[in-house]
Amino acid sequence: MKAFIKQNMSRYVKLSNEEFERFYATLKFGTFKKREDLLVSGNICREAFFIIEGCIRYYNVSDGEEHTGQFFFEGSWYSDYDSFLFERPSKQTIQAIEKTSVAILSKASMNQLYDDLPRFERFGRLMAENAFMGLRQRTEALTQLSALDRYMRLVENRPKVIQRVPQRFIASYLGIRPQSLSRIRKSIT
Amino acid sequence: MKAFIKQNMSRYVKLSNEEFERFYATLKFGTFKKREDLLVSGNICREAFFIIEGCIRYYNVSDGEEHTGQFFFEGSWYSDYDSFLFERPSKQTIQAIEKTSVAILSKASMNQLYDDLPRFERFGRLMAENAFMGLRQRTEALTQLSALDRYMRLVENRPKVIQRVPQRFIASYLGIRPQSLSRIRKSIT
Numbered sequence: 001m002k003a004f005i006k007q008n009m010s011r012y013v014k015l016s017n018e019e020f021e022r023f024y025a026t027l028k029f030g031t032f033k034k035r036e037d038l039l040v041s042g043n044i045c046r047e048a049f050f051i052i053e054g055c056i057r058y059y060n061v062s063d064g065e066e067h068t069g070q071f072f073f074e075g076s077w078y079s080d081y082d083s084f085l086f087e088r089p090s091k092q093t094i095q096a097i098e099k100t101s102v103a104i105l106s107k108a109s110m111n112q113l114y115d116d117l118p119r120f121e122r123f124g125r126l127m128a129e130n131a132f133m134g135l136r137q138r139t140e141a142l143t144q145l146s147a148l149d150r151y152m153r154l155v156e157n158r159p160k161v162i163q164r165v166p167q168r169f170i171a172s173y174l175g176i177r178p179q180s181l182s183r184i185r186k187s188i189t
Numbered sequence: 190m191k192a193f194i195k196q197n198m199s200r201y202v203k204l205s206n207e208e209f210e211r212f213y214a215t216l217k218f219g220t221f222k223k224r225e226d227l228l229v230s231g232n233i234c235r236e237a238f239f240i241i242e243g244c245i246r247y248y249n250v251s252d253g254e255e256h257t258g259q260f261f262f263e264g265s266w267y268s269d270y271d272s273f274l275f276e277r278p279s280k281q282t283i284q285a286i287e288k289t290s291v292a293i294l295s296k297a298s299m300n301q302l303y304d305d306l307p308r309f310e311r312f313g314r315l316m317a318e319n320a321f322m323g324l325r326q327r328t329e330a331l332t333q334l335s336a337l338d339r340y341m342r343l344v345e346n347r348p349k350v351i352q353r354v355p356q357r358f359i360a361s362y363l364g365i366r367p368q369s370l371s372r373i374r375k376s377i378t
Contacts, residue, residue, distance in 0.1 A: 082325055085318055114311065121310030122303065128317030129274055135324055136271055 001052055005103060008050070008075055013122040022117060026109035032056075032096040039080065039094040044087055046107045048079035048127070054100025055164055058092045059172065068173040069138065071097070071161050081131040097165060147176045151184050190241055194292060197239070197264055202311040211306060215298035221245075221285040228269065228283040233276055235296045237268035237316070243289025244353055247281040248361065257362040258327065260286070260350050270320040286354060336365045340373050 005027075006020055015023065027050075032038055038056060039045050049056070051074050058080065059068045069092065072078045083090035084107060113120045141150055151174055154161050161170065171181040194216075195209055204212065218241075221227055227245060228234050238245070240263050247269065248257045258281065261267045272279035273296060302309045330339055340363055343350050350359065360370040 081321060085322060114314075118307040118310065121307065121314050125303075125310050125314035125317055128314055128321055132270060132317055132321045132324065133274060135321060135328075139324075139328060 004052060004075075005050065009123070012126050013119060015117070015119060019117050019119065023113060023120065026105065026113065028104040028106070029101070030104055031099070031101045034096060034099050036096050037093055038096065038100075038102070039090060039092065041091055041093045042089050045080040045083035045090045045092075045094075046087075048077055048084065048105045048107075048110070049094070050077050050103040050105070051075065052101045052103060054102075055097040055160075056094055056100055057097055057165070057169055057173075058094045060091050061093075066172050067175065068169050070134070071158075071165055071169075071173070073160050073164075077127060079127075081128070097169065142175065147174045147180065148184055148187075150174050151181070152188075155188075193241060193264075194239065198312070201315050202308060204306070204308060208306050208308065212302060212309065215294065215302065217293040217295070218290070219293055220288065220290040223285060223288050225285050226282055227285065227289075227291070228279060228281065230280055230282045231278050234269040234272035234279045234281075234283075235276075237266055237273065237294045237296075237299065238283070239266050239292040239294065240264065241290045241292060243291075244286040244349075245283055245289055246286055246354070246358055246362075247283045249280050250282075255361050256364065257358050259323065260347070260354055260358075260362070262349050262353075266316060268316075270317070286358065331364065336363045336369065337373055337376075339363050340370070341377075344377075 002024065005024065009015065009020065009023070029052075032054075038049060039047075039058075041061070051072055053074055055071065055073050056078065057068050057071045058078070059066045061067070070078075078094070080090045080092045080094065082088075083092070110124065114124060141153070145153070151170075154170070154174075161173075167181055168178050171178040174181065176184075191213065194213065198204065198209065198212070216239075221243075227238060228236075228247075230250070240261055242263055244260060244262050245267065246257050246260045247267070248255045250256070259267075267283070269279045269281045269283065271277075272281070299313065303313060330342070334342070340359075343359070343363075356370055357367050360367045363370065365373075
């Protein structure tokens with residue numbers, strides 16, 4: 001597990017062994033059952049989650065319906081960046097789709113690491129850049145692509161979603177009813 | 190001018206004199222006439238602009254109409270972060286509203302600074318965080334606030350916009366016709 005985190009971290013920033021140990025020592029670890037919440041909307045998100053094993057989604061509720069924003073799998077970091085940065089109540093619930101184990105980096109630890117290890121800033125910068133790009137792509141997909149195109153994009157780019165995520169969550173991600181998703185799937189095969 | 194840039198930079202990151210000189214040496218400088226474009230949509234934005242004096246806006250065109258996204262004044266950095274990060278053609282035009290002088294930091298210089306000065310990463314991180322927050326706030330304002338509320342927010346929080354920006358650009362920022370803006374202004378006074 002430590003090796004997995006180290007290898008993942010090296011994709012963002014080159015830390016010395018000593019620096020990595022310093023970072024690793026700040027992590028906490030947790031396991032969430034299938035359908036358990038990592039964050040409940042209304043709370044401030046003060047943590048970033050690194051998925052060691054499993055799969056999560058985040059969703060918002062409006063007009064009594066869940067709108068799934070995104071899915072994340074092993075090797076991904078996720079935080080409600082909006083709540084994390086502004087320190088305001090999150091509008092999201094983050095939920096485990098499968099039994100999921102995570103490493104948890106608190107905002108306080110992150111700020112301390114920024115001060116202690118200037119090199120670690122690159123990790124923060126890339127996280128922020130990814131959050132920006134994710135928000136932009138999500139906004140564009142919702143405003144510019146049809147549900148069919150969004151589904152085709154999932155099939156092509158994110159096979160894990162198709163394989164591991166229940167249909168109703170995929171439908172909620174696409175912004176359509178499960179019945180419409182069934183029709184789309186039939187029309188493709 | 191150098192002192193102004195140094196003082197502004199210190200809001201983001203504590204650089205040693207030597208580090209600041211290294212950063213400052215990478216800057217280019219330019220002056221744009223009133224209504225001159227700093228970036229024309231369709232081109233890739235490979236620069237970040239720091240406004241030394243003056244005022245700029247960015248806008249998109251859709252259905253033959255300009256939609257102003259934001260205004261920036263002395264002491265602000267701006268770049269089409271989407272185009273800057275993805276290296277894809279910008280959908281924005283960045284235009285000087287007044288005669289404007291800027292310091293220009295190229296993406297190539299920025300990447301070099303990240304490698305040479307780990308501390309500089311903090312600047313990049315805060316830029317990315319600001320871009321994320323700007324995108325989020327803009328999206329929220331457009332979807333959740335009325336034109337009147339958006340105007341009131343401008344009056345309260347951004348007096349420079351009210352004082353220095355022509356009415357038609359403010360109207361285009363609020364997503365309303367200049368006549369509607371006149372009515373809103375009358376209804377307030």
